[in-house]
Amino acid sequence: MFLNNLSHEIKLLFRSQWLLVLFISTTLLFTFAAFNGNKNVEKRLNDISKVTEGLQVQDSAMLSTLTKIEKGEAVDGPSWRLPSDPMTIGYRHPRLAIMDPNEFSFIATGQSDMYTHFKSPTVYGNNFALDYSEMINPVQLLFGNFDLSFVIIYILPLLIISFTFNILSKEKELGTLRLLSAQPLSMINWLLQKTGIRFLIFNLISIVSLFFVIAIFSPNSLGDGFSMFGLVALLSAYNLFWFVLSCIINIKVNNSAKNALTLIGLWLLIVLILPASINQIGNSLYPVPSRLKMINEIRLIKKENEESQNKIMDEYLRNHPELAQQSDKDNFGFWHNYFASEKVMEEKTKPILVEYEGQLKKQQDLISLFKYLSPAILVQQSLNNFAGTSEKHYNDYKKQVFEFSDKWRSYLAPMLFKNQKFTIKNYNEMPMFNYENRIKNNIWLSSVILVFTSAFVFFLFNSKRLKNKSAQEFID
Amino acid sequence: MRNIIFKELKELSRDGRFKSAVVISCILLLLALITGVNQYKKSNQQLTESVSKERTIWETQGAKNPHSAAHYGTYAFKPKFALSLLDYGVTKYTGNSIFLEAHNRNEASFSEATDQTSLARFGTLSINFVLIYLFPLIIILIGYNSYTKELENKTLTMLKSQGVSSVKLILGKWFATIIPIFILTIFTFLVIGVVLSNVHDLAFFSWSSLMTLLASYLVYYLIISTITVLVSLFSKSSGTSLVCTLLIWILFSFITPKVATNFANEAHPYPSKSEFNAAVVEDKKNGLDGHNPWNEAAQKLELETLEEYGVEKISELPFNYSGYRMQKGEEHEAQIYKKHYDILNEIAIKQNKVYESLSFLSPFISLRFLSMDVSNTSDKLHWKFTNAAEKYRLQKQEFLNYDIKDNSKYGERGYNMTEEKFKQLPKFNFTPPTNSEIIKENTQNILFLCLWLFLPFVGLLIFSKNK
Numbered sequence: 001m002f003l004n005n006l007s008h009e010i011k012l013l014f015r016s017q018w019l020l021v022l023f024i025s026t027t028l029l030f031t032f033a034a035f036n037g038n039k040n041v042e043k044r045l046n047d048i049s050k051v052t053e054g055l056q057v058q059d060s061a062m063l064s065t066l067t068k069i070e071k072g073e074a075v076d077g078p079s080w081r082l083p084s085d086p087m088t089i090g091y092r093h094p095r096l097a098i099m100d101p102n103e104f105s106f107i108a109t110g111q112s113d114m115y116t117h118f119k120s121p122t123v124y125g126n127n128f129a130l131d132y133s134e135m136i137n138p139v140q141l142l143f144g145n146f147d148l149s150f151v152i153i154y155i156l157p158l159l160i161i162s163f164t165f166n167i168l169s170k171e172k173e174l175g176t177l178r179l180l181s182a183q184p185l186s187m188i189n190w191l192l193q194k195t196g197i198r199f200l201i202f203n204l205i206s207i208v209s210l211f212f213v214i215a216i217f218s219p220n221s222l223g224d225g226f227s228m229f230g231l232v233a234l235l236s237a238y239n240l241f242w243f244v245l246s247c248i249i250n251i252k253v254n255n256s257a258k259n260a261l262t263l264i265g266l267w268l269l270i271v272l273i274l275p276a277s278i279n280q281i282g283n284s285l286y287p288v289p290s291r292l293k294m295i296n297e298i299r300l301i302k303k304e305n306e307e308s309q310n311k312i313m314d315e316y317l318r319n320h321p322e323l324a325q326q327s328d329k330d331n332f333g334f335w336h337n338y339f340a341s342e343k344v345m346e347e348k349t350k351p352i353l354v355e356y357e358g359q360l361k362k363q364q365d366l367i368s369l370f371k372y373l374s375p376a377i378l379v380q381q382s383l384n385n386f387a388g389t390s391e392k393h394y395n396d397y398k399k400q401v402f403e404f405s406d407k408w409r410s411y412l413a414p415m416l417f418k419n420q421k422f423t424i425k426n427y428n429e430m431p432m433f434n435y436e437n438r439i440k441n442n443i444w445l446s447s448v449i450l451v452f453t454s455a456f457v458f459f460l461f462n463s464k465r466l467k468n469k470s471a472q473e474f475i476d
Numbered sequence: 477m478r479n480i481i482f483k484e485l486k487e488l489s490r491d492g493r494f495k496s497a498v499v500i501s502c503i504l505l506l507l508a509l510i511t512g513v514n515q516y517k518k519s520n521q522q523l524t525e526s527v528s529k530e531r532t533i534w535e536t537q538g539a540k541n542p543h544s545a546a547h548y549g550t551y552a553f554k555p556k557f558a559l560s561l562l563d564y565g566v567t568k569y570t571g572n573s574i575f576l577e578a579h580n581r582n583e584a585s586f587s588e589a590t591d592q593t594s595l596a597r598f599g600t601l602s603i604n605f606v607l608i609y610l611f612p613l614i615i616i617l618i619g620y621n622s623y624t625k626e627l628e629n630k631t632l633t634m635l636k637s638q639g640v641s642s643v644k645l646i647l648g649k650w651f652a653t654i655i656p657i658f659i660l661t662i663f664t665f666l667v668i669g670v671v672l673s674n675v676h677d678l679a680f681f682s683w684s685s686l687m688t689l690l691a692s693y694l695v696y697y698l699i700i701s702t703i704t705v706l707v708s709l710f711s712k713s714s715g716t717s718l719v720c721t722l723l724i725w726i727l728f729s730f731i732t733p734k735v736a737t738n739f740a741n742e743a744h745p746y747p748s749k750s751e752f753n754a755a756v757v758e759d760k761k762n763g764l765d766g767h768n769p770w771n772e773a774a775q776k777l778e779l780e781t782l783e784e785y786g787v788e789k790i791s792e793l794p795f796n797y798s799g800y801r802m803q804k805g806e807e808h809e810a811q812i813y814k815k816h817y818d819i820l821n822e823i824a825i826k827q828n829k830v831y832e833s834l835s836f837l838s839p840f841i842s843l844r845f846l847s848m849d850v851s852n853t854s855d856k857l858h859w860k861f862t863n864a865a866e867k868y869r870l871q872k873q874e875f876l877n878y879d880i881k882d883n884s885k886y887g888e889r890g891y892n893m894t895e896e897k898f899k900q901l902p903k904f905n906f907t908p909p910t911n912s913e914i915i916k917e918n919t920q921n922i923l924f925l926c927l928w929l930f931l932p933f934v935g936l937l938i939f940s941k942n943k
């Protein structure tokens with residue numbers, strides 16, 4: 001029966017040109033979305049290459065001065081600005097901490113349009129309180145991007161709905177259901193097979209489109225079998241969820257217009273209303289800790305500690321360390337005092353920031369628990385995770401930059417205190433930043449959850465029907 | 477025609493789907509209103525507290541050198557506007573406080589969105605969310621089969637045999653589609669108006685702005701109703717009509733705005749923050765530096781000042797030149813910042829133009845921009861706020877630098893301004909544009925909305941005649 005059903009279904013679909021329409025529209029949508037996502041990645045890479053080039057130009061000038069110094073040749077410029085002074089390196093030649101996109105970043109823009117992908121932490125200053133937001137027109141953030149993630153989450157379900165909303169009801173409305181039920185076959189099996197066949201076809205089309213765009217925009221990643229399978233699994237699981245919903249509605253409602261309306265209502269609920277409501281209610285119940293309050297607290301601490309800082313170092317010089325450096329005589333003393341005075345402030349303000357970050361993380365963890373309430377949220381978060389553009393990635397990047405700035409300071413500060421000169425050898429061996437993706441990709445887990453959810457929903461609504469092989473209920 | 481309208485409305489009142497859609501929308505509206513008012517009250521309270529705390533910190537910093545006070549700086553906070561409760565606009569994506577210090581123009585920091593998870597990118601349940609996304613769907617639900625059902629039920633021939641004119645029939649259907657949504661919308665706005673009038677400490681609330689918003693949404697609903705009935709007129713079956721109108725809704729509300737983002741970004745990209753800062757530093761390096769007297773421009777200023785006062789040495793000037801030079805340096809740096817922020821603003825305007833020009837594909841964009849502007853939650857308002865904050869920063873710098881200029885001696889070390897004097901710095905005040913100014917700024921959006929209403933309506937009249 002299955003083979004009969006399959007050949008019949010394929011014949012029908014071919015003749016109605018549905019397959020062609022579906023294939024063309026999916027491919028076009030995927031290609032356009034991937035093209036847009038790729039443009040965003042290109043801009044990111046372009047920005048990164050601009051700052052890298054800037055640093056290279058600066059570094060080569062610095063290296064040639066260092067070579068001259070090491071050879072004992074005369075160099076231009078005041079001595080306090082020479083790169084042989086480790087603090088000149090720390091202050092004027094900060095290293096770049098770059099967060100490169102991964103192979104799949106074009107799939108989901110995620111949070112990448114909001115944050116910067118490079119930072120240059122200097123040897124002093126509040127490196128733990130750096131601002132990581134990127135310059136962007138807020139209207140762009142409001143409307144969002146037309147990327148693959150959008151197509152998968154919002155548009156694919158609509159295509160599925162239009163592809164499946166009348167599988168059963170059409171037969172009923174055309175009067176062919178009575179003929180079918182006269183055949184020696186179970187109606188429920190017939191319907192499940194028909195839906196299953198459509199699912200396989202639809203899934204195949206979306207997977208082919210996905211491979212097609214990945215082959216165009218990120219051919220290297222095709223070799224990463226594990227990730228590719230993960231992505232295919234997530235896409236298939238999400239497709240499956242919508243097919244299951246459609247199948248249930250086909251059985252329960254069984255009227256083309258009503259089916260379509262109910263399914264659209266479910267689509268609205270799952271991709272639009274639930275996420276927006278969860279976001280609003282979640283933030284009302286567990287509000288993000290107030291930044292304004294944090295600012296006030298830090299300001300108060302700064303005010304209270306000014307005196308102790310002033311004892312260590314004159315306020316004016318604290319505000320303008322680059323001017324204090326101009327005298328060679330007190331260089332050592334200046335920096336020693338500078339670090340000491342900054343340390344006073346850092347020690348006082350850090351607990352507030354750490355507490356704030358802690359509260360924020362707790363709030364974010366709580367909110368992210370809600371992702372299980374809507375498959376759309378789950379898929380969005382998984383795709384962002386997969387593309388390396390989730391908030392977790394950016395939080396971790398911040399952490400990595402802070403760890404690096406600490407490492408870098410620990411490398412340069414002892415040189416200052418031991419009165420050592422910075423040399424080319426130091427340049428080659430000083431710590432460099434290497435972004436590492438430390439966030440676990442939960443794409444398989446999400447796929448499994450989606451499959452289980454689909455199965456649960458299916459059996460919840462269809463358990464009775466599965467036992468009852470009668471065709472009468474479908475016809476009525 | 478009156479009979480047609482009554483018949484349609486009676487049918488509608490018996491339609492379960494319509495009733496449940498209205499009930500769901502009302503529940504969501506209520507939820508949005510309650511959570512919105514709560515959040516508004518809470519953040520307004522936080523804001524008031526922060527403003528007063530920050531001012532106290534400023535006023536009680538003790539006797540201090542004015543330039544040190546300038547570095548210590550202060551904050552400018554963006555007020556919460558009454559209608560932001562209705563439409564959150566871009567507020568979530570822009571910071572609400574700007575640190576005002578010497579030498580640097582800072583951007584508004586800590587936007588809500590950077591502290592939230594990516595869930596926030598799905599949108600937030602606000603009153604505007606229901607009005608702009610869900611109410612059009614109710615219209616579609618009412619009107620998608622307005623004409624096709626007569627075809628499907630074979631009642632069209634009956635109607636025609638009774639001599640009902642096609643135009644009257646279609647106009648009746650059109651009225652029947654808009655009347656329920658008009659009643660619902662007007663009721664919603666009345667409730668919002670009453671609630672807002674009773675919220676304590678409401679800043680900048682005006683009924684005229686609320687009425688402008690109401691009018692804009694009603695025009696949008698007229699557009700959607702006209703298109704829905706028009707599509708129904710052309711469709712062979714209710715199913716096709718429903719699919720087509722839903723497609724149009726998705727195209728209007730999701731696809732076009734998102735595609736516009738990509739177009740705008742591609743055509744007019746923003747510089748990265750580091751690129752922007754590098755350009756400012758470059759200009760600062762070559763410009764006048766308040767701290768460096770050997771700089772060319774500063775030297776020129778020195779010569780000019782000496783000449784103006786007819787003296788030979790700075791110490792002979794009737795005021796402390798350091799304070800004067802510092803202020804001139806600050807003004808020069810402010811000009812550099814202005815130049816670069818103007819370039820940035822220009823890019824933002826061009827990007828917004830890309831959105832607005834795509835309004836011919838979607839009236840949603842025009843309404844979205846208009847609604848944000850009237851609610852004072854648009855990026856335009858944010859630019860106005862940042863410019864006002866910068867103006868205030870310069871005023872603050874002048875207050876401090878001129879204190880050095882007028883009250884200390886050249887080369888005097890350890891000069892301090894009294895604590896009492898810090899209190900004399902005027903407070904930061906920001907007033908948003910008036911409703912009529914906003915309407916004037918939005919002529920293009922209003923024009924697009926009117927065109928979107930006019931053309932399909934004419935189409936409806938013409939085609940209904942031929943039916």
